[in-house]
Amino acid sequence: METTEHNRTLGRSGIEVSALGFGCWAIGGEWQTADGQPLGWGKVDDEESVRAIQRALDLGVTFFDTADAYGTGHSERLLGRALGKHRSDVVIATKWGNLFDERTRVCDGQDDSPEHLRRALTASLRRLNTDHVDLYQLHISDADPERAAELRDTCEELVAEGLIRAYAWSTDDPARAAVFAQGPHCAAVQHRLNILQDAPEILALCAESDLASVNRSPLAMGLLTGKHTTGRALDHADIRNAPPAWLPGFLANTGADPAWLQRVDALRSILTSDGRTLAQGALAWIWARSPRTIPIPGFRTVAQAEENAGAIAKGPLTAGQMADVDRILER
Ligand SMILES: NC(=O)c1ccc[n+]([C@@H]2O[C@H](COP(=O)([O-])OP(=O)(O)OC[C@H]3O[C@@H](n4cnc5c(N)ncnc54)[C@H](OP(=O)(O)O)[C@@H]3O)[C@@H](O)[C@H]2O)c1
Numbered sequence: 001m002e003t004t005e006h007n008r009t010l011g012r013s014g015i016e017v018s019a020l021g022f023g024c025w026a027i028g029g030e031w032q033t034a035d036g037q038p039l040g041w042g043k044v045d046d047e048e049s050v051r052a053i054q055r056a057l058d059l060g061v062t063f064f065d066t067a068d069a070y071g072t073g074h075s076e077r078l079l080g081r082a083l084g085k086h087r088s089d090v091v092i093a094t095k096w097g098n099l100f101d102e103r104t105r106v107c108d109g110q111d112d113s114p115e116h117l118r119r120a121l122t123a124s125l126r127r128l129n130t131d132h133v134d135l136y137q138l139h140i141s142d143a144d145p146e147r148a149a150e151l152r153d154t155c156e157e158l159v160a161e162g163l164i165r166a167y168a169w170s171t172d173d174p175a176r177a178a179v180f181a182q183g184p185h186c187a188a189v190q191h192r193l194n195i196l197q198d199a200p201e202i203l204a205l206c207a208e209s210d211l212a213s214v215n216r217s218p219l220a221m222g223l224l225t226g227k228h229t230t231g232r233a234l235d236h237a238d239i240r241n242a243p244p245a246w247l248p249g250f251l252a253n254t255g256a257d258p259a260w261l262q263r264v265d266a267l268r269s270i271l272t273s274d275g276r277t278l279a280q281g282a283l284a285w286i287w288a289r290s291p292r293t294i295p296i297p298g299f300r301t302v303a304q305a306e307e308n309a310g311a312i313a314k315g316p317l318t319a320g321q322m323a324d325v326d327r328i329l330e331r
Contacts, residue, residue: 006060006312008294010091011211013166013187015134017091019287020312021063021296022056022305023216024079028071030237031105038242039107040071042235044300046078052305053082057090059309065190065214065296067095067139068124073102076127087130093190093214094128095139095170096120110140112147114154121163135214136164137190138180141171145179152183159185168214174201181209188212193293194220195271195285195325196249196263206292215286218295223249223264224271224282228256266328270321280311285325288316 008019026041027049033039053064064083066075076094083090096117100107124133136158138151148169155167166187169180177189186209191202193215206213219225221240232255234241240250249260264278271281279297286295297308317325 008212008292010135010166010294011187011206011209011292013185015091015165015187017063017294018061018312019294020061020283020309021065021093021214021294022053022061022308023296023298024064024066024075025070026298026300027052027078028066028075031069031072031074031100031107032237034106034108037244038237038239039069040237040239041298041300042238048301049078050082052299052302053079055302055305056299056309057083057086059306060312061309062090063093063294063296064090065093065216067098067137068120068127069095069098069100069107069139072100072105072107073123073127076124080127080129091134092128092130093135093137093168094124094133095137096124097139097143112140112143112151114150117151117154118158121158125163132162133164134166135187136167138167138169138171141176142173143169143171143176145176148176148179149182152180152186156183156185168211170216172199172202174205177202177205177211178209181205181211186211188214190214190216192217193286193289193295194218194224195267195282196220196224196260196329198289198331203290203292206290211292212294213290213292215293215295218286218297219279219282220249220260221247221298223256223260224279226264226268226278228261230254230256230258230261263329267325270317270324270328273321274314276311276314277307279307280314281317283308283311284314284317285322288318288322
């Protein structure tokens with residue numbers, strides 16, 4: 001299928017999706033580690049989340065990314081509920097690897113065994129109210145590569161059994177992603193990509209191995225929407241208010257990192273040209289970066305869903321704008 005500004009193919013699987021997916025982490029609501037580190041984005045309104053998903057469907061979005069652990073099962077349940085009879089019109093990506101308690105909303109470890117993979121898939125199918133997952137993703141970003149090769153082979157069995165259509169690893173490490181890429185039904189790498197955090201090695205692997213590049217944190221966790229300021233604490237249950245080491249751009253209890261905001265400011269006029277909002281410009285940079293990219297911005301509201309889906313029609317930045325970005329960021 002031809003790649004256009006409005007759609008993408010999930011690598012060698014041939015599965016067609018809209019050029020923009022919707023990331024369902026934030027709508028999982030509050031959850032945390034056993035010692036109280038927030039893993040969610042604070043409180044969310046479930047009815048608004050359902051309306052936002054349904055609005056995305058109206059606007060042509062056909063790709064939704066979630067994980068069993070988001071809100072300890074809540075995100076998958078909400079997505080299944082919101083899609084309802086439209087399940088067969090969309091492509092669902094979910095993830096496995098984390099252990100959690102749905103009742104206490106605590107995530108308390110990981111399990112990289114093939115037995116857990118099968119158990120987790122059964123539970124995700126039940127929560128999503130479906131009989132198959134389109135793209136099943138390993139959520140342990142730093143899993144042992146030899147162990148991952150076993151998981152890849154188990155995924156091949158699940159494809160043969162009709163329980164999943166394709167699989168991927170959510171990792172920022174090109175060497176690990178290459179282990180999964182050896183499986184015939186591996187279709188993508190999910191990895192961080194945004195205008196402030198490029199990923200040339202993973203993009204090269206995707207091109208060499210005919211994989212889609214599914215882009216998490218395309219808005220730098222909200223920084224690229226322009227609404228965050230420094231010196232303002234976020235909700236105490238928001239992971240950005242107590243950022244772990246892997247989450248740069250926010251400082252504990254004080255909101256956005258001023259150095260990151262300066263870079264956003266320097267890019268503002270390019271990103272908001274041609275009638276785009278800042279968030280739409282950030283998505284346009286990703287589409288211009290490679291024909292394989294599929295950004296999956298998170299959302300909490302119908303307004304965010306409309307703004308983000310509205311980026312599709314505006315297409316990628318031009319080659320000249322891309323060069324201006326590189327000049328401003330000195331890369
Ligand atoms: N390890 C993994 O596999 C992994 C890790 C991270 C993410 N992901 C996936 O990638 C998805 C997206 O990444 P992300 O959630 O880290 O961050 P992101 O997409 O960069 O940022 C999303 C957040 O930005 C804000 N936002 C979104 N659209 C907006 C708009 N138009 N205007 C203003 N604010 C807006 C919302 O939060 P506020 O309203 O609260 O600001 C939203 O939750 C996740 O949902 C998840 O599916 C996967």
